Amino acid sequence: MFEAWVVRAAITAWKDLLLVSVTMASREAAEKKAREQLGALAEEYGLDVKGGAVRRTSSRFCLGVEHGDYNGTELFGVGTDRFIWMAYKPNNTNRVRIVSHNFLEDGLIDFELGKIPAPQSPETAATWARFAYGVNYILSKNGYAIEKGMDAVVYGNIPGGGMSRSASLTLNLLLNTMDVNGIPVGDETTPHMRIIDLAQAVEVEYIGSPCGQLDQIMIYFAKDGQGTHYKPAEKSITYVPLGEGCEDFAIVSLDTGTMRPGLEKSTYKVRRQECDELAAKAGAEFNFRQLGDIKDEALLQKVLNKYSLEMPDHCKRLEYIFHAQKRFYKMMEAWKEGNIRVVGEIFRQDGLGLRDVYQISGPELESMNDVARGVDGVLGERMLGGGDKGACGALVLADSVEALQKAVDHGYPASRPAYAKDYAMHVCRIVDGVVMQPGL
Numbered sequence: 455m456f457e458a459w460v461v462r463a464a465i466t467a468w469k470d471l472l473l474v475s476v477t478m479a480s481r482e483a484a485e486k487k488a489r490e491q492l493g494a495l496a497e498e499y500g501l502d503v504k505g506g507a508v509r510r511t512s513s514r515f516c517l518g519v520e521h522g523d524y525n526g527t528e529l530f531g532v533g534t535d536r537f538i539w540m541a542y543k544p545n546n547t548n549r550v551r552i553v554s555h556n557f558l559e560d561g562l563i564d565f566e567l568g569k570i571p572a573p574q575s576p577e578t579a580a581t582w583a584r585f586a587y588g589v590n591y592i593l594s595k596n597g598y599a600i601e602k603g604m605d606a607v608v609y610g611n612i613p614g615g616g617m618s619r620s621a622s623l624t625l626n627l628l629l630n631t632m633d634v635n636g637i638p639v640g641d642e643t644t645p646h647m648r649i650i651d652l653a654q655a656v657e658v659e660y661i662g663s664p665c666g667q668l669d670q671i672m673i674y675f676a677k678d679g680q681g682t683h684y685k686p687a688e689k690s691i692t693y694v695p696l697g698e699g700c701e702d703f704a705i706v707s708l709d710t711g712t713m714r715p716g717l718e719k720s721t722y723k724v725r726r727q728e729c730d731e732l733a734a735k736a737g738a739e740f741n742f743r744q745l746g747d748i749k750d751e752a753l754l755q756k757v758l759n760k761y762s763l764e765m766p767d768h769c770k771r772l773e774y775i776f777h778a779q780k781r782f783y784k785m786m787e788a789w790k791e792g793n794i795r796v797v798g799e800i801f802r803q804d805g806l807g808l809r810d811v812y813q814i815s816g817p818e819l820e821s822m823n824d825v826a827r828g829v830d831g832v833l834g835e836r837m838l839g840g841g842d843k844g845a846c847g848a849l850v851l852a853d854s855v856e857a858l859q860k861a862v863d864h865g866y867p868a869s870r871p872a873y874a875k876d877y878a879m880h881v882c883r884i885v886d887g888v889v890m891q892p893g894l
Contacts, residue, residue, distance in 0.1 A: 481535070484611065488539040491555050491609040493894050496541065499553050499562050501605040506543025507633070508891040511626040513537070513617035514672035515705050515847055515882065516838065517681065517789070517797065518782040519746075520804060521812060523666030524726055525733075525775050526744030529684040530694070530786060531668070533676025534705060534882040536613065538622045541894050542606035542630045550586060554608040557582045565590075567600055574662040585620070588660030589627045592652055593637075595659075604634045613709040613880065615844020616837070620716075621669035624653045625888065647689050649674060663717040664726050669839075676887030681789060686746075697792025702852035703833070704881050708826060708862065710818040711876025712843035721814050722840040725771060732768040736761055745775045767813075774812040778804055798833020798849040805836020814841035818870055822846045822877075825865035829858045855881055 489508070496503045512533040519527040545551065551564045563583040570587040571578050578584040593600050608626075612619040628649065632639060640646055653670045657663040671691075675682050680693040714720055733744050736757045748754050754776050762769045781800045788796035805823060809815040815823075819837040823846050826835040831854025838847045850858055859879055867874035 484535075484537075488537070488609050488611075489894060492539060492541045492607045495553055495555050495607040495609070496605075496894070499551075499607070501551055501553065501607055502545065503541040503543045503605055503607060504894055506541060506605075506893045507630075508539055508541045508893055509626055509630055510537050510539050510889045510891055511622040512673055512676055512885055512887045513612045513619070513622060513707075513882075514669055514676065514887075515617070515707070516668060516672060517801065518785050518804060519775070519778045520668075520808060520836075520838070521666075521725065521814065522746060522775065522778065522782075523668035523671075523686075524664075524744075525729055526686055526746035527775065527779050528686065528782060529668050529671060530681055530782070530789075531672040531676075532681050532705070532884045533673055533678075533887040534617065534707070535885045536611050536617055536707070536880060536882065538608065538610035538612060538619070538626050539891075540606055540608050540626045540630060542604050542634070543893070544634045545603050545605045547603045548601060549603040550590070550606070551603070552586055552606040552608065554582055554610075556608070556610050567603060568594060573660045582623075584661050585623050585656065586627055588656035589624065589631050591660050592655045593628070593631060596652065596655075598632070598635070598637055600631065600635055602635050604630065606630065613707060613845045613878065615712065615714040616709075616839035616847070617707055617845055618669035618673060618839065620657065620663070621653065621665070622673055624656050625649070625670060625674055628653055628656065629888065646674070657717075661716075661718070664723050665717055665840075666726075673887040676885065678886045679884055681884075683786070694786070694790060696794075697790050700792035700794050703794050703798075704850045704852055704855050705884070706848040706850050706855065706858065707838070707880040707882055708822045708835075708846040708848060709876075709878040709880065710822050710843065710845060710866075710870070711873035711878070712816070712818045714840060714843035717840050720840055720842050722842070725812065725814050725841075728768045729771050729775070732757075732761065732765055732772060735765075745772050746779060748772065748776055749779065770811050770813065774807045777811075778807055794849065795833055801834030801836060801847075801849055802827070803834075805834070808837055808841070816842045818843065818873065819846055821869040822862070822866055825861050825869070826858060828865075829854060829861045832858060 513536040515534045516531040548567045650670045657665045683692040785800040815837045823835045831851040833849045835848040
């Protein structure tokens with residue numbers, strides 16, 4: 455009996471060591487590929503980034519409250535290891551010259567500082583250049599002297615929906631532009647939360663995407679191995695480690711292969727408008743500002759009784775926010791205790807609420823969720839991000855990751871054959887959100 459236990463323990467330790475070795479090799483391969491792509495891109499387009507710097511910004515995985523940011527709830531999530539890398543260097547001109555490996559069809563973006571299209575111009579709607587223009591516009595509008603240009607090349611491996619690729623790109627561009635122009639970050643002039651406001655403004659004011667601040671916060675403040683807890687009432691950040699004794703698990707992104715055109719063209723915009731409309735109308739009568747301010751059952755029932763006939767869809771959104779916020783605090787306690795099974799179950803309940811009550815998921819997302827939900831060891835699954843298209847997330851016991859991959863490879867193409875060549879599964883780890891790396 456004792457000998458059998460020793461053998462099992464040795465096998466488990468060997469598997470853990472092998473997993474660590476494979477994971478490390480995968481990380482190193484991703485970093486190597488990114489640097490090779492950046493170097494090749496700079497050479498192809500004649501951009502001088504050698505001797506400059508490389509900034510890496512992460513993706514994010516929200517554990518709650520999804521769609522709570524623009525409703526005033528507390529937020530919790532982690533940075534994940536799908537990234538955008540940007541190599542950049544001042545070019546001693548007043549021009550920005552930048553190209554992205556992910557959008558080669560746009561070619562070289564070359565513009566003079568201050569001479570950019572107006573916000574939300576039709577000519578920029580289909581190009582990623584709108585993010586670079588938007589950073590220049592928002593910084594200048596807010597009184598920052600942007601006079602020095604740069605050469606830059608971009609490479610990313612963040613899936614196209616659900617893990618906040620746009621927020622990662624915006625933060626990277628914003629921080630690099632400020633760096634090139636000698637603008638300090640984190641002092642009294644530009645405190646860290648100011649970066650969040652500026653990044654959001656790029657998307658809201660310039661691009662026309664009605665985003666909140668969840669994505670920017672969860673990326674910018676992300677810390678390796680810990681969760682980030684944001685309280686909007688205090689604008690405070692607290693890092694929360696996972697409790698000791700937690701079962702080994704993986705954070706998994708399940709990319710459906712679908713692409714969402716942008717929040718400004720999605721159900722997200724409608725849902726946000728509904729929440730704002732109900733908050734404005736009911737809030738004036740019942741003395742609250744955002745739907746997340748409703749935290750007791752009595753007030754919830756007063757609002758529902760008054761507006762459920764007049765604004766039935768709006769009231770559904772309120773019900774999701776109310777119950778998701780109740781679950782949020784249970785999830786936080788479970789995280790602190792290292793009870794990943796409870797965290798996963800709440801993650802699943804939130805997903806059902808997003809699907810049935812907030813009604814912001816999509817058919818491909820739910821096909822992927824149905825596959826994941828049928829695998830033993832998948833603790834919870836739901837859509838991620840803005841909704842409609844993109845990626846789902848799952849919390850999976852480590853021993854069940856392979857079974858999930860097999861189930862996805864069989865079940866998802868069978869249910870969604872149009873995306874049989876486009877879907878992907880990403881096993882992620884918790885990482886720092888913003889990292890400076892040596893230049894090329």
